[in-house]
Amino acid sequence: MKAIAIDGPAGAGKSTIAKAIAKKIGFIYVDTGALYRAVGLYVSRNDVNTTDKERIQPMLKNIQVELKYVDGTQRVFLNGEDVSEAIRVPEMSMHASNVSAIPCVREFLFDLQRNITKVNDVIMDGRDIGTVVLPNADVKIFLTASPEVRAKRRYDEHMEKGQTVDFDKLLEEIKQRDYNDSHREIAPLKQAEDAILVDTSDNSLEQSIELLSNIILKQIKIS
Numbered sequence: 447m448k449a450i451a452i453d454g455p456a457g458a459g460k461s462t463i464a465k466a467i468a469k470k471i472g473f474i475y476v477d478t479g480a481l482y483r484a485v486g487l488y489v490s491r492n493d494v495n496t497t498d499k500e501r502i503q504p505m506l507k508n509i510q511v512e513l514k515y516v517d518g519t520q521r522v523f524l525n526g527e528d529v530s531e532a533i534r535v536p537e538m539s540m541h542a543s544n545v546s547a548i549p550c551v552r553e554f555l556f557d558l559q560r561n562i563t564k565v566n567d568v569i570m571d572g573r574d575i576g577t578v579v580l581p582n583a584d585v586k587i588f589l590t591a592s593p594e595v596r597a598k599r600r601y602d603e604h605m606e607k608g609q610t611v612d613f614d615k616l617l618e619e620i621k622q623r624d625y626n627d628s629h630r631e632i633a634p635l636k637q638a639e640d641a642i643l644v645d646t647s648d649n650s651l652e653q654s655i656e657l658l659s660n661i662i663l664k665q666i667k668i669s
Contacts, residue, residue: 448473450569450662451576454589455635456539456623457596459646459654460571463589465520466655467662468569475520476513476562478572478579479542481555483533484511484524486541496544503550511558536604536611536619543623546573547630569662573627576638585665586641587658593620595647 450473452460461477468475486496488509494501512523521530532538545551559579562568570579576586591599597617604611627635637643642661646654 447563447565448567448666449563449580449583450585450587450666451580451583451638451641452569452571452587452589452658453573453576453635453638453641454571454587455573455596455620455627456543457600457620458589458591459599459651460589462651463646463654463658464569464571467659470655470659471663472567474562474566474568476559476568476570477520477522478555478559478570478575480513480520480522480530480533481511481558482542482546482551483538484522484529485509485551485555486538486545487529487533488524489545490537490541496541497547499548499550502545502548506550506554509554511555513562534607536609536616539623540619543626547626547632549632552632573635574633576641577636578633581638585662586638587661588637588641588643589658590643590645591647593617593624596620 452464454460461479465475489496489502489505492505494505510525514521514523521528522533523529556579559570563570563580572579576583594617597613597620600616600620601611601613644658644661649657
């Protein structure tokens with residue numbers, strides 16, 4: 447089985463690009479951020495602060511998160527409910543960042559992520575895929591872009607969905623999440639030593655997909 451790890455900060459385009467490449471080369475796409483968003487959704491629905499480690503730990507036994515493919519599209523299920531849209535509202539980004547800093551949550555989702563790679567060729571994106579989850583991945587890419595570009599992309603995504611958002615607030619949240627993700631004690635966001643750095647600030651989506659596709663196919667062919 448082949449494994450491709452794509453890490454990088456929020457809004458860098460990891461999910462969109464990885465999804466397109468997975469379809470192109472016939473790999474399974476695994477959006478690890480969606481798993482953390484689902485946990486964050488469950489916690490917030492139960493009126494618990496998503497930074498409250500003590501209260502969240504006993505809640506994990508009541509959580510079942512699944513990735514399923516419906517008509518060729520990855521859907522996220524939380525205790526049997528399709529929450530694919532619910533986890534994409536703006537506030538879920540910070541909830542995901544908060545719960546991802548909690549060791550027991552990371553351990554809870556670690557086995558699920560690893561097990562998927564045992565039976566599938568996968569492209570997996572997140573914050574610590576190349577450094578922690580899949581340290582022996584065949585290809586590692588660290589995907590980034592400037593905070594302003596990433597905030598504009600998120601802004602456009604929400605507007606296309608009819609969600610009213612404030613650009614300045616999104617930019618501040620992006621910067622705060624960058625800080626949180628890179629400074630957390632457990633599995634902080636950082637570039638793996640053997641990862642290829644790709645900055646997409648000046649690229650269109652199509653250009654970024656083409657660039658990463660070429661990198662991945664070249665690396666897999668070499669290996």
